[in-house]
Amino acid sequence: MKYxxxxxxxxAAAVALATAATHNLSYVLxxxxxxxxxMSLVLFIVILLVAFALGYALIRLTSATLQLPAHVRKFRxxxxxxxxxxxxxxxxxxxxxxxxxxxxxxxxxxxESGDQSALYPIIAARSAHELREYKNRDAYLSxxxxxxxxxxxxxxxxxSKFMLDxxxxxxxxxxxxxxxxSGIKNNVGALSLELKAQQQxxxxxxxxxxxDQLEKRSSIDAIVAEQLRQQVWLExxxxxxxxxxxxxxxxxxxxxxxxxxxxxxxxxxxxIKKGDGSLAQQLLAHSLDAHWDSELxxxxxxxxxxxxxxxxxxxxxxxxxxxxxxxxxxALGKLCLHQKxxxxxxxxLDASISISPSHEAYNALALLAERLGKSDEAFKYYHxxxxxEK
Numbered sequence: 246m247k248y249x250x251x252x253x254x255x256x257a258a259a260v261a262l263a264t265a266a267t268h269n270l271s272y273v274l275x276x277x278x279x280x281x282x283x284m285s286l287v288l289f290i291v292i293l294l295v296a297f298a299l300g301y302a303l304i305r306l307t308s309a310t311l312q313l314p315a316h317v318r319k320f321r322x323x324x325x326x327x328x329x330x331x332x333x334x335x336x337x338x339x340x341x342x343x344x345x346x347x348x349x350x351x352x353x354x355x356x357e358s359g360d361q362s363a364l365y366p367i368i369a370a371r372s373a374h375e376l377r378e379y380k381n382r383d384a385y386l387s388x389x390x391x392x393x394x395x396x397x398x399x400x401x402x403x404x405s406k407f408m409l410d411x412x413x414x415x416x417x418x419x420x421x422x423x424x425x426x427s428g429i430k431n432n433v434g435a436l437s438l439e440l441k442a443q444q445q446x447x448x449x450x451x452x453x454x455x456x457d458q459l460e461k462r463s464s465i466d467a468i469v470a471e472q473l474r475q476q477v478w479l480e481x482x483x484x485x486x487x488x489x490x491x492x493x494x495x496x497x498x499x500x501x502x503x504x505x506x507x508x509x510x511x512x513x514x515x516x517i518k519k520g521d522g523s524l525a526q527q528l529l530a531h532s533l534d535a536h537w538d539s540e541l542x543x544x545x546x547x548x549x550x551x552x553x554x555x556x557x558x559x560x561x562x563x564x565x566x567x568x569x570x571x572x573x574x575x576a577l578g579k580l581c582l583h584q585k586x587x588x589x590x591x592x593x594l595d596a597s598i599s600i601s602p603s604h605e606a607y608n609a610l611a612l613l614a615e616r617l618g619k620s621d622e623a624f625k626y627y628h629x630x631x632x633x634e635k
Contacts, residue, residue, distance in 0.1 A: 299502045329429070332360075336368055345372040349381075356388065363389050363396035365402055374407050398429050405438045414445035433464045449477045449484075475507060488519040495528075503528070504535040513544055514573065523550035530559065539572035546576030553584050571601040579610055587617060604633040 271286040284292075291569065332355055340348035349372035352365040361449060370385035386407075389400040403457045408417035421439050431439075436459055443451040456473060459465040478498050485491040495503065495512055502508055509532035516525035526548035529541055542563065550556060557580045567573055578594035581587075590613055597606045611626035 275375070283433075284387055324477045330492055333362065333364060336365070340368050340372060345375045348372040349376070352385075361390075363393075363399060367399050370407075374410070378540055379411075379586075396508045397427055398424060401427075401429075402434060402438065405435075405442070409438065409441050409445065412445060414442040417430070417442040418446065431458070433462060436462075436464070447480070449481050452477050474502065475505060478502060479511050482508070483514055485515065488516075488521055491515055491519060492521075492524075506532065506536070506541055510541055510544055513548060517547055522548045526550045526556060535565065537567060537570075539567075539570050541572070542567070542570060543572030543575045545573075546579030549583055553580055556580055557584065569600055571597045571606075574600070575603065575606050575609070578606065582609060585616075587613065602629075602633060604630050607633065 250461050262520055273286055273289040275282040275284075277425045323341065332351070336348055336351040336355065337431055339351060352369035355362075355365045356369070366385045366388040370389075373379070373382035386400060386404060389396060400500045401420045404420040405417040406464060408414070408420065417438065421435055421442065429435075431561050436455055440452065440459065443449075443455060445621060453474070456465070456470060456477075462468075476489045478494075481494050482491065485494050491512075498508065498512075503512070509528055513525040513529050516522070516528070526545065528544045529548060532538070533541055534546070542560075545556070548556070557577065558578060560577050563573055564570070564577065574593050574597035578597060580588035580592060586629060591610075594606050594610050594613070597603065598610075607630035611623045611630060614623035614626060615621070
């Protein structure tokens with residue numbers, strides 16, 4: 246369409262010039278002594294137009310000729326980039342297919358061909374790591390030249406993952422720290438690696454800190470985060486060396502989490518070991534009031550506080566609501582045994598065994614028989630307890 250318009254325009258110009266030539270008798274006189282030229286005005290205009298067109302064409306041709314080497318270089322560069330892109334796609338595809346030996350070979354060939362992309366040594370290092378060729382892996386990783394922040398980030402992220410897989414959390418944390426020091430902000434991937442590293446290192450306070458950051462970014466499943474938070478507090482509870490440290494730890498646990506079954510059980514067991522049965526009893530009571538747990542109820546019988554009678558009364562109130570709970574019956578049997586209420590202890594322990602025989606219930610019955618001077622009966626109960634021992 247464009248060329249058709251040009252042709253129509255030329256025909257129109259020709260018609261216009263022909264018409265002007267028949268009606269216009271003007272002429273142009275050119276004098277350059279001793280030469281003299283005379284022509285019609287229309288012819289002169291035509292010559293000017295032709296000269297302009299030829300000059301313009303000559304300038305464009307000269308410009309195109311001068312730019313030809315640059316165009317050739319650009320064409321060759323584009324073709325090389327297309328080949329490199331295709332090769333990278335191929336190597337990445339092989340890697341994600343799990344063909345690590347082939348991926349390492351392809352990445353190594355690209356590096357030897359002079360490709361400067363940091364992706365190739367990273368792919369080669371990851372492939373060698375999966376193949377457990379750690380010496381080759383480290384050699385590939387050292388070949389990454391951190392010309393850009395992205396290259397440095399890829400290198401250090403890969404190094405962190407490698408160290409975590411080899412259970413070396415301190416080296417992984419060192420690589421992540423180097424990332425931050427180089428000006429790279431913590432992204433979700435780095436935070437996830439740090440979370441694993443802090444877990445492996447047992448830095449529980451740091452685990453909670455990183456977990457909070459991931460939750461703020463909505464980058465961790467809520468259920469997984471809750472389970473991990475419980476695990477952290479369980480570890481912190483179990484690693485307290487004295488009662489004062491345990492009490493400080495318990496004060497920092499969120500109230501709703503403290504009532505969770507596993508947390509309450511672990512805290513109560515540690516409190517009992519360290520001699521604070523009263524606090525253990527309160528903690529278990531709050532948890533059982535929030536949500537019933539038969540295992541926690543059984544543990545309630547080991548919390549010997551100064552007011553065992555009040556404990557028995559509380560447990561009997563629960564029994565009105567949970568009459569067939571074997572754990573609660575066991576706890577009542579133990580508490581009554583502690584208070585030397587032999588008959589009630591016997592009844593509660595027998596009731597617990599009738600629902601679900603347990604090692605602890607038979608042991609308590611054996612202890613009751615010993616205190617009543619029934620050694621043969623005690624031996625029988627101990628034998629039954631041993632048969633149920635895990």
